[in-house]
Every structure is written in C-alpha cells, then in structure tokens.
Amino acid sequence: MLQKNNKVDQKNSKLDKVLNQVLRYVGMVLIVLILFGLILLISGSDPIKSYQDIFSYTLGSRYGFTEVIVSMTPVLLTALAVALPTRVGLINVGGEGQLYMGACFATWGALTFSHLPGWVLLPIMILLGMLGGAVWAFIPGLLKSLGLVNETITTLLLNSVAPMIVAFFVYGYWHSPMDTNKTAMFVPAARLPRFFNSRIDLSFFIALALLILFWLLLKYTRWGMEMKAILGNAQAAKRNGIPINRYWIIIMCAGGAIAGLAGMAQVSGFFGVLMAGFSRGVGFMGFLISWMSFGDPLAIFITSFVISVIMTGGNYLQLTVGLPFAVINILLAFTLFIVLAKPVFLQRKVA
Amino acid sequence: MGDINNELDERILVSMQGITKTFPGVLANDNIDLDIHPYEIHALLGENGAGKSTLMKILYGFYGADSGEIYYQGKPYQIRSPHDARGIQIGMVFQDLNLIPALSVAENIALFLPNLPAVLNHQQINEQIEDVSKRYSLHVNPNAKVANLSIGEQQKVEILKLLLSDAKLLILDEPTRVLAPHELEGLFIVLNKLREDGYAIILITHKMNEVFSCADRITVLRKGRVVNTVLRSEVNENDLIEMMFAKRITSVETPEKQAVDRSGTPVLELSSVSTTGEGDAIKLDDINLQIFPGEILGVAGVSGNGQKELSDLVLGIIGSSGKKLINGENVTNRSIPVVRKKGVVYIPENPLMMAAIPFMTVLENFALTNTASYIRFGGLAMDWGQIHKDALAAQEKLGFDVPLYTIAKALSGGNLQRSVIAREMSRQPELIVASYLTRGLDVQSANAARKALIRARESGAGVLFISEDLDELFKYCDRMVVLYQGRIVGVFTPEETDIYEIGHLMTGSEVLYAAEE
Numbered sequence: 132m133l134q135k136n137n138k139v140d141q142k143n144s145k146l147d148k149v150l151n152q153v154l155r156y157v158g159m160v161l162i163v164l165i166l167f168g169l170i171l172l173i174s175g176s177d178p179i180k181s182y183q184d185i186f187s188y189t190l191g192s193r194y195g196f197t198e199v200i201v202s203m204t205p206v207l208l209t210a211l212a213v214a215l216p217t218r219v220g221l222i223n224v225g226g227e228g229q230l231y232m233g234a235c236f237a238t239w240g241a242l243t244f245s246h247l248p249g250w251v252l253l254p255i256m257i258l259l260g261m262l263g264g265a266v267w268a269f270i271p272g273l274l275k276s277l278g279l280v281n282e283t284i285t286t287l288l289l290n291s292v293a294p295m296i297v298a299f300f301v302y303g304y305w306h307s308p309m310d311t312n313k314t315a316m317f318v319p320a321a322r323l324p325r326f327f328n329s330r331i332d333l334s335f336f337i338a339l340a341l342l343i344l345f346w347l348l349l350k351y352t353r354w355g356m357e358m359k360a361i362l363g364n365a366q367a368a369k370r371n372g373i374p375i376n377r378y379w380i381i382i383m384c385a386g387g388a389i390a391g392l393a394g395m396a397q398v399s400g401f402f403g404v405l406m407a408g409f410s411r412g413v414g415f416m417g418f419l420i421s422w423m424s425f426g427d428p429l430a431i432f433i434t435s436f437v438i439s440v441i442m443t444g445g446n447y448l449q450l451t452v453g454l455p456f457a458v459i460n461i462l463l464a465f466t467l468f469i470v471l472a473k474p475v476f477l478q479r480k481v482a
Numbered sequence: 483m484g485d486i487n488n489e490l491d492e493r494i495l496v497s498m499q500g501i502t503k504t505f506p507g508v509l510a511n512d513n514i515d516l517d518i519h520p521y522e523i524h525a526l527l528g529e530n531g532a533g534k535s536t537l538m539k540i541l542y543g544f545y546g547a548d549s550g551e552i553y554y555q556g557k558p559y560q561i562r563s564p565h566d567a568r569g570i571q572i573g574m575v576f577q578d579l580n581l582i583p584a585l586s587v588a589e590n591i592a593l594f595l596p597n598l599p600a601v602l603n604h605q606q607i608n609e610q611i612e613d614v615s616k617r618y619s620l621h622v623n624p625n626a627k628v629a630n631l632s633i634g635e636q637q638k639v640e641i642l643k644l645l646l647s648d649a650k651l652l653i654l655d656e657p658t659r660v661l662a663p664h665e666l667e668g669l670f671i672v673l674n675k676l677r678e679d680g681y682a683i684i685l686i687t688h689k690m691n692e693v694f695s696c697a698d699r700i701t702v703l704r705k706g707r708v709v710n711t712v713l714r715s716e717v718n719e720n721d722l723i724e725m726m727f728a729k730r731i732t733s734v735e736t737p738e739k740q741a742v743d744r745s746g747t748p749v750l751e752l753s754s755v756s757t758t759g760e761g762d763a764i765k766l767d768d769i770n771l772q773i774f775p776g777e778i779l780g781v782a783g784v785s786g787n788g789q790k791e792l793s794d795l796v797l798g799i800i801g802s803s804g805k806k807l808i809n810g811e812n813v814t815n816r817s818i819p820v821v822r823k824k825g826v827v828y829i830p831e832n833p834l835m836m837a838a839i840p841f842m843t844v845l846e847n848f849a850l851t852n853t854a855s856y857i858r859f860g861g862l863a864m865d866w867g868q869i870h871k872d873a874l875a876a877q878e879k880l881g882f883d884v885p886l887y888t889i890a891k892a893l894s895g896g897n898l899q900r901s902v903i904a905r906e907m908s909r910q911p912e913l914i915v916a917s918y919l920t921r922g923l924d925v926q927s928a929n930a931a932r933k934a935l936i937r938a939r940e941s942g943a944g945v946l947f948i949s950e951d952l953d954e955l956f957k958y959c960d961r962m963v964v965l966y967q968g969r970i971v972g973v974f975t976p977e978e979t980d981i982y983e984i985g986h987l988m989t990g991s992e993v994l995y996a997a998e999e
Contacts, residue, residue, distance in 0.1 A: 353853045353861040360850055363839035370797065370836050371851045372822040 159469050167462045176452045184451060185444030195443065197329035201401070203439035204331075205230075207338040208393035209417025210435060211345060212264070214426035216282075216386040218349065219361045219378050225271065225286025226390045227414025228293035229264035233391025234398045235297045236263030238314060238405040241321035241398075242305060249320035256321060256395055264391020265384040267293060272383030276376035282383065290414070298407040305405065313406040323400035334396030341389065346428040358382070390414060423470055441466060494556065495520050495651055495682050496541070496572070501550035503536055510536040511547070512706040518651060523673055523683045525697035528726060529784060529950060533706040534686045535577075538653045541684075542574040543567040568596065573649030575640045577656050583629035587611070587622055587639050594643045614645050618675050619668075634665040641672065651682045658692055670696045688726075688784055690719050690989045702726055723985035727952055742960050747810040748772040749913045749944030750796065755804035757791060764788040764968045766795065766802070771963060771970065773913065773944035778935065780959030781948040784988050785918075788968040789948045790831065793915045796946060797821055797828050808913060822851065825912030829919055831948075833902045840891035844901045847890055848873040851905060876908035880934050899931070907934050914938055917948040932958060952981050966990055 168178035188195040209226040216223040237260035271285035307315035323332040349355040360368040424430030445459030496518045503511040526534045543561040554570045608624045620638045702709040702725040709725045750773040759765030773779045798821040806814040808824045830836035849869045882900045920928035956976045964972040964987040
C-alpha cells in the first residue's frame with residue numbers, strides 16, 4: 132500500500148518537474164517580451180504591432196526564414212568551437228579571434244589561387260581557414276598543457292590581436308584599388324555555393340554535419356569517452372593513463388579550427404570579401420550560445436535558432452519601424468540576462 | 483596538579499566532555515573527554531586521522547560538534563565560532579599559517595586585536611609587540627613585511643598575535659612541522675616560559691621527541707577515541723607507541739610466505755632517485771629500492787612523509803633524477819601511458835579523486851584504463867559487450883559484486899575501492915602500486931583486497947604496498963622500508979624487527995632509541 136503511494140508520488144513529482152520547466156520558460160519569455168515592450172513604447176512604437184511584425188517576418192515569410200538560417204550559420208559554428216573544448220574542461224573564449232584568423236588565412240588562399248577552379252579552390256580555402264583558427268588556438272592550448280597560463284585568459288587576450296592582424300594585411304597589402312578597408316570581391320570560384328535561391332550557403336550544411344559528428348563523437352567513440360573522463364576528473368584520467376595534455380592541445384586546436392571555418396564561411400559565403408573588423412561579435416555570440424546550451428548539440432541548434440530569430444526580426448524592425456540597432460541589442464541582452472539568471476521566483480517549490 | 487575529575491571544578495580552564503563529531507562516512511571524534519589546566523603543556527598525540535585536529539577545531543569553534551559540551555572554568559560555554567572561542571581567550575595557530583604576506587608584522591598583529599581602533603596607533607602597537615616579544619624571546623622586527631620572513635619567524639608572529647590578543651589557552655597544530663631543528667629548541671623554550679606565566683598550551687603532534695621535550699600531560703588519540711591521558715613522568719616511548727598504534731603482534735592466521743627469488747631482474751628498481759618537491763609536495767631524497775617478482779615490499783610511515791610522492795614517482799606523474807627501471811627497462815621520466823603499458827597498475831589512496839570518474843558508471847570506469855583494447859571500427863565505437871564480460875569476470879575472480887551500471891559517485895567507499903581493485907587486477911599486473919589499500923574498507927572487503935594482492939604475488943607480480951597499518955604490513959610484506967620525511971630510514975624483513983623499532987623510525991626518534999639500547 133505504502134509502495135503504491137510512493138509510486139504515485141513519484142509520478143506526480145515528475146509531472147510537476149516538467150510543468151515547472153514549461154512554466155519557467157514561458158515565464159522567462161513573457162518577462163523578456165514585457166521588458167522589451169516597455170522599450171518599444173518609450174521609443175514610440177506599438178509593441179504588439181512590432182511583435183506581430185517580427186514573427187510574421189521571420190517565421191511567416193520564406194525570405195525572412197532563409198535570413199534566419201543565414202544569420203544562424205556562423206553562430207552554430209562558433210558555438211561548436213566553444214562547446215567542443217568545454218568537453219575536456221577548457222574554456223575557449225577565443226572564438227572571435229580564431230574566426231578572424233580563419234578568415235585571414237582563407238582570404239590569402241582566395242587571393243593567391245584565384246585562377247584555380249572552384250572544386251579545388253574551395254577545399255583549399257576551407258583547410259586554410261581551419262588551419263588559421265587552429266594555429267590561433269594552439270597557442271593557448273600549448274600554454275595550458277605546459278601548466279603556464281590558464282586558457283581562458285590567453286584566448287580572451289588573443290581576441291584583440293587577431294582583428295589587428297587582419298587589418299594589417301587588409302590595409303597594407305590586400306585592399307582593392309577602390310577601397311582601403313576591404314579586399315576586392317572574391318572570384319566566383321572562391322564563393323561557397325548557395326542553395327534554394329537564397330543566401331543560405333554550403334556552410335550551413337557543414338555546420339549541421341559537424342554538430343551531428345560532435346554528438347556521435349561524444350556518444351559512441353573511444354575519444355568521446357576519454358574526453359568525458361578528462362572532464363569528469365582530470366587527475367584520475369591522468370593516473371589512468373589517458374594523455375590529457377595531448378587531448379587539451381588537440382581539442383583546443385579542433386575548436387579553433389571550427390571557429391576558423393566560421394570565419395572562412397563568413398568571407399567566402401556571406402560577404403564575398405574580407406573587411407577589416409567584419410565580425411560584429413559572432414565569436415562571442417557563439418560563446419554565449421554554447422554556455423546557455425551547456426554544450427549540448429541539440430540545445431545549441433535550438434538556441435542559435437531563437438537568437439537568430441531575434442536578431443533577424445530586430446533588423447527588420449530597424450527597417451520598417453525605424454528602431455535604432457542599439458534597441459535590438461537591448462532585446463538580445465534582456466534575453467540573455469533572463470535566461471542566464473533563471474529567475475528564482477519562477478520556480479515553483481515542489482513540497 | 484593532581485587528578486581533578488570533577489567537571490565543575492573551576493580550576494580546570496577548559497573541559498571538553500563527550501565530544502562526538504562525524505564527517506560523511508567518518509567518525510572523527512567519538513565521545514572524547516579532555517581537560518586542560520592552566521600552567522600546563524598538554525600534548526595531543528596520535529596518528530594522522532586520529533582526530534586531533536578535528537577536536538581542536540571544535541574547541542576553536544571552527545567546526546561544531548555533533549554532541550558534547552565544553553565548560554569554561556566550570557561553567558558550560560557555547561562555542562559556535564572562532565569569535566566565541568576568542569571570547570574565552572582561546573587562540574589557535576593553524577598548520578598552514580594565516581598571515582597576510584603583503585602587510586607588516588605589526589599590521590598583521592593589529593588586525594587580530596579584539597578592539598582595533600579606527601585609526602591605528604603604530605607607535606603603541608609596536609611598543610606592545612616589543613614588550614611581549616622581549617618577555618618571551620620572540621624576537622621579530624615589527625616593521626618587517628611578512629612576505630620576507632622565514633616560516634619560523636612567521637610562526638613567532640602567529641604566537642605573538644595570540645598573546646597580544648589576550649589568549650590564555652594556545653592551541654598549536656603541529657607547530658614543528660615547518661621548523662628546522664635549531665628553531666625547534668627555541669620554540670620549546672618559548673613554550674616553557676609561557677607555561678610558567680600561567681598559560682595553557684595544547685600541542686598537536688605525532689612526533690615522540692617533542693612530547694618528551696616539553697609536554698606535562700599527554701592525551702593519546704586513536705581512531706577518534708581517547709586511549710588514555712597520562713603524565714609524562716609515568717610513561718616511556720614504548721608505552722606511547724603502543725597506545726598510538728595499539729598493535730601487539732597478534733596470532734591471526736598469517737598467509738604463507740614463499741621465499742622470494744632475488745636473483746633475477748627486479749620488477750621495479752629505483753636507484754638514487756630524488757625529486758624536487760615542488761609546491762607542497764614532499765621532497766624524495768635518494769630513494770633506493772628493488773622489488774622482485776613475487777615480492778610484497780611494504781612502505782611504513784606516518785602519512786605525509788612522501789608516500790604519495792613515491793607512488794606518483796613510480797607511476798610517472800612526477801619526474802625525478804636517478805634511475806627507474808621496470809623489468810630492467812629504463813623508464814625514468816617516461817609518461818604514464820608508457821609506464822602503464824609495462825604492466826604497472828595503481829590502486830590509489832583516494833579512489834574517487836585519483837582513480838575513478840565520479841559521473842561515469844562502474845562499467846565505463848572499468849574500460850578507462852584500457853580503452854585501446856575495446857575499440858571497434860578504429861575507435862568509432864566501443865565494444866561494450868566485451869567490456870561487460872571482462873568486468874564481470876574480473877569481479878567474479880575476486881568475489882566482488884559491485885553494480886556495473888551505477889555511477890561511481892553513488893557507490894559506497896568500500897564498493898568504489900572494490901571496483902578499482904577489480905579493474906586494476908584485471909590487467910595482468912606485473913607491478914602493483916597500492917596506497918592504503920584497505921583504508922575505508924570493512925573487515926571483509928579488506929581481507930578480499932589483501933587476498934587479491936596475495937594472489938597477484940603468487941602469479942609473480944611485485945607489489946609496492948604503502949600502508950600506515952603496521953599490523954597489516956607485518957603480516958603481508960616480504961620486506962619493508964620505513965619512509966620518514968622523504969627518505970628511506972630503514973629496511974627490514976618483518977622477522978628481524980618489531981613494531982617498536984618501526985614506530986620509532988616512523989616518528990623520527992631513532993636516535994633516542996639507539997641511545998637507550
């Protein structure tokens with residue numbers, strides 16, 4: 132009799148838990164919408180109309196939806212570039228810098244081998260982009276495994292160096308005759324192919340493939356298991372004969388390579404040129420997304436999507452209602468703040 | 483001083499009655515009574531883990547006791563925080579000194595004064611410091627920066643700090659651990675003077691010679707209990723050693739020892755190996771030892787004398803000078819995977835920290851040391867069926883029954899240790915490094931674990947067996963060495979020595995012992 136009651140209780144508490152979660156997320160969204168509605172009111176626009184516009188544009192129109200995918204592509208990659216190292220306990224804040232270096236290396240390839248056909252040139256650029264990011268991540272990885280400097284600090288500091296290197300090459304050598312701050316447009320062979328008659332390019336599918344590979348790596352492979360061990364207890368892993376220093380360096384470089392690939396995709400797919408200071412924080416956004424998703428591949432996908440809806444919708448509002456771009460940043464900041472703070476008052480106490 | 487047993491006698495400065503304290507899985511203090519009188523130096527003697535520090539941290543308000551009472555001058559007194567303890571003039575010097583390096587001596591002391599004025603009067607504080615330091619020959623320059631002081635001087639500052647803040651009962655937690663021999667004498671002189679002035683001093687230690695140099699009364703703790711409180715004049719070293727370790731060699735059935743063939747190549751050979759002892763690690767100094775196939779070499783010593791460093795060294799976690807040979811092959815300063823491939827397995831002192839991944843299942847943990855042999859498709863997948871089979875077989879061989887799909891963190895200490903032992907023994911070991919193999923195991927599992935070692939020895943493996951349990955060492959070892967402050971201070975076979983000799987070596991009193999002979 133007693134046992135039966137226990138079982139019922141367990142079921143109830145499970146249901147409660149799920150309900151709890153749903154309520155919390157609905158609550159969070161409501162808070163964000165209300166807060167941002169206030170901002171919209173202050174700036175003189177109708178919040179309800181604005182919200183309608185955002186959602187009908189991003190989710191209700193074909194063009195708007197493809198734009199969401201386009202803005203989602205680079206952050207998927209940079210989020211993965213952070214999520215991979217977290218699986219061996221490394222915090223890679225350097226996605227931004229690695230992205231710049233990837234773009235820089237890839238651009239060098241595009242400019243130097245511009246006579247080659249696309250099916251040769253693009254793989255070269257992809258490899259170069261990954262190499263650039265990996266080189267930039269190798270420095271922190273090496274310093275970490277030598278026990279010299281914490282990787283959080285080195286990756287963060289290298290972020291401000293990489294854009295300057297890009298600027299150095301762009302202003303000094305690569306700029307087109309017409310401009311000072313960007314290269315000439317890449318030749319068609321150096322552009323990633325586009326699909327669906329939209330701006331969605333090949334890098335989106337590469338990103339999806341990498342997300343799936345990431346999941347497979349963790350779930351099934353020997354290396355995934357050893358990574359899990361390093362994350363769970365580095366000291367024990369070391370004593371069990373897992374070469375943790377080697378893992379630290381290789382995984383850090385792999386993370387960098389993915390961020391570098393994002394950079395390559397930005398210049399080859401999205402822009403078609405390399406501009407000094409082109410990124411606008413794509414690397415940092417990836418960091419936030421990865422941490423909000425706890426490094427889980429599916430969560431990364433969903434979070435990236437939601438963030439991209441906000442960004443794209445915001446851009447649209449900028450055009451139609453004439454909101455300044457800063458206001459969209461406020462919306463984004465609200466979202467991050469509320470999600471990361473996980474408001475306590477939305478938690479129903481399970482007695 | 484006489485025997486004063488009335489707990490309400492107000493001549494007793496502080497009386498602790500029936501103090502019990504448990505930590506998860508450990509009974510640190512079990513119903514302890516302790517009286518402290520003014521005008522006495524009271525030594526708290528016991529092995530590591532006997533509960534000395536815990537008891538004193540309860541008295542100083544650092545931990546709360548689960549039950550028991552503390553009386554101050556005959557009246558019950560609640561000590562809930564160090565602040566309360568200082569209210570009845572109790573002060574404590576911790577093992578790792580607690581000064582602020584960037585500040586001067588005077589500033590450090592001033593910070594600790596009970597009623598610190600808003601604006602410091604440096605002149606007055608300096609005078610106070612000089613007064614007290616002259617009286618007790620605790621000479622330090624009040625204006626010196628603490629960062630520039632030696633450890634010995636810092637300790638003087640700590641003691642000054644307590645004296646200036648009006649402490650009447652001083653608790654010193656292993657004060658001599660950080661001191662050089664010549665500083666030791668100085669400390670004892672200071673302590674004697676303090677006693678003459680009516681201070682009460684509690685000295686936590688596990689070193690015999692200190693007890694005999696200065697203590698008036700001695701309370702021996704063992705496994706969280708008071709064994710006895712005695713006057714120094716009533717006992718000799720052998721009595722104390724017996725109380726501390728409580729091991730007369732008993733006639734429990736001893737496993738049959740086979741003669742070890744020491745003519746072949748040793749499994750492990752260390753010749754003049756030394757380490758640098760970075761950080762707070764103990765420096766190993768000129769270690770020479772050999773373990774032959776089928777031999778169990780015991781390492782006796784009070785823990786913290788280099789045992790952890792020795793096992794780390796064999797496994798390749800820390801580098802060294804000198805030579806390390808495994809089966810005759812030079813592996814000095816090679817990496818852990820290389821050493822492990824030579825057939826070295828390791829059962830560490832703290833399995834949850836050093837051997838298992840807390841959030842992985844027992845089965846996953848089992849596969850960890852040997853992932854390479856369980857891969858399929860070149861590493862793209864793991865052969866969990868085979869792992870399951872091997873894990874079951876390994877447990878069956880030892881008679882263990884640890885659930886395979888529970889995460890390591892959820893296991894009891896004993897089961898966790900069993901799972902680690904099963905894993906390590908399944909690898910056909912040639913050299914087993916076992917640190918405190920039976921710590922935390924109940925009698926039954928301890929026996930099973932030891933049996934596993936014996937079986938490995940019978941199949942020709944060498945064992946480096948680190949333990950604090952002298953009884954265990956005498957019973958199972960073919961030879962034993964004693965480790966004291968990073969050096970090997972004695973090599974014996976169990977037949978040619980006794981626990982007294984080992985005990986003396988462990989506590990660093992070999993000179994006194996030789997003199998008595």
